[in-house]
């Protein structure tokens with residue numbers, strides 16, 4: 001008995017069942033979740049001389065007097081959150097902790113063309129469309145609702161009440177879109193500290 005072996009190239013008869021997978025096309029829209037693009041373009045149009053020489057070490061320092069801390073907050077430090085950040089962080093991604101009853105000397109810089117500002121509000125108020133007034137006396141740059149472009153301003157305040165606050169931008173709709181970082185005033189803390197992202201908090205000492 002002879003078996004005739006007839007090889008068949010099966011591959012040639014397999015139907016083309018694979019359909020075009022949806023979603024392979026280039027997305028037409030950017031990722032949602034922000035909802036308020038201001039057109040901030042940190043990479044361009046910055047007045048570099050306003051931030052020349054500044055490093056992360058300048059973000060928190062002990063002041064010259066006892067129980068005084070110097071804080072530097074730069075809007076549009078990076079592209080994070082469309083430039084609506086302080087020192088590169090938004091949405092509470094960085095948190096300053098200040099011992100209660102210390103004096104906080106704040107320098108605010110906005111090197112870019114999109115107006116930003118800075119004031120201290122209660123943390124829960126970051127979610128409100130209507131910007132609250134500064135929680136501590138004097139804890140705001142001038143004209144905090146109008147904001148400042150290409151500029152610098154400073155203020156100081158006494159952190160005389162423990163609680164959870166925020167350094168927030170007072171320009172309309174910025175805070176609710178994430179332009180704020182945390183400020184805890186603590187009755188337990190002995191020295192100021194700064195926590196950024198998932199890193200451990202760093203204390204400032206002489």
Ligand SMILES: [Cu+2]
Nearest residue numbers: 116169174179
């Ligand atoms: Cu802002």
